[in-house]
Amino acid sequence: MVRLITHNLLACHVKGCTTNNFPLVFQDVQVELQEAEFNPDFIRNMLPRLEWTALVNAAKQVGDTSLPLEQPDMMDDELLQKLHHALMEIHIIEGAMVCQNCRHAYPISNGIPNMLLAEHEIG
């Protein structure tokens, strides 16, 4: 199962694809919601690693528009809850993640993205 928490950390790793290779764009997705235990410390811990704009856009692509466009300076409980939902509870089940630079599509099937590269794409 891929969630936005891992999607936000994932860039295209095709050989030579080093600029504009993040974020991968979701295409034709089916999502499933699954409740997860809320852990505000974990979310706070992850925040510095995340790209806010990429997260907001990805959340939109999977049907969640609850996050503010600009990353707020203060993280109150309400915002942490929203982040928790966007990052941890939305599972992308089917579809693809497409690189904006080289157009490689990583298909997602049964919740599992296929990250395998063809021989000529290996660095």
Added chain:
Amino acid sequence: MSRPEYQAPPEIYYGDAEAKKYTQNTRNQQIQADMTYRAIELLNLPPDEPAFLLDIGCGSGLSGEILDEEGHIWAGVDIAPSMLEVALERDLDGDLFLQDIGQGFGFRPGSFDGAISISVLQWLLNAETSHPTSSPPHRLTRFFTTLHSALRNPSRAVLQFYPTSDDQIQLITSIAQKAGFGGGVVVDYPNSKKARKVFLCLFVGGGGTQQQMPKGVEGEDDEHARFERRREKEKKRSTSGKRKNIKDRDWILRKKELYRQRGKEGVPRDSKYTGRKRKATF
């Protein structure tokens, strides 16, 4: 019989039948669980904080189950679809990826607080085709370079594997070092033919007491020490109260039913694993 990695490529060797057999074998569960606990110990994570971890060659999630129990969040990658299929059925919390670690990772710099890998690296020592990108040193270099960048500074990667020779250990450590890792090999029960276990314990970032090289567990036979360690873990876990109650089966079934009623597609079917009480440690 010869070692699995000599018999067939991993995604073939771990086909449907073997993936089930591998996962259900209680002796195997016990061995993999033991090594997972040891790997987590060697990661030396800050206490009582959930970490974001990478499980390299996660297979059917025998380690992932323990990471869940310990309160960590994780992503797992594996090349064998059948193993991942079993992992899905087991209702674990980690995100799974179909990936060949010899092709390297695409994770952004500093993504993970640590990485573990249990019984996988020996597979990278065998070439699968004659293509240059599939030579073991090339694949190991891709693997370690992209792993190094995916980890935070400071952090660790702990990789248990089955080398056939000291030359192999040498090859692997030297490539890891060239990729920027510090650290080296920790051998548990070095004098026991059966219990001897090799852990590659790699550091990102140097300095500090956090990155002192751990010692291997001594002794001829692991059984005793192992049970000691487990008992300690059990004690710690039952008294620390670090983890909130794991959701019970009824809760999960209710939740799934609710999702189905709302017309959600792809709610995992209920299996005998659903919300089962995770096994206590052995």
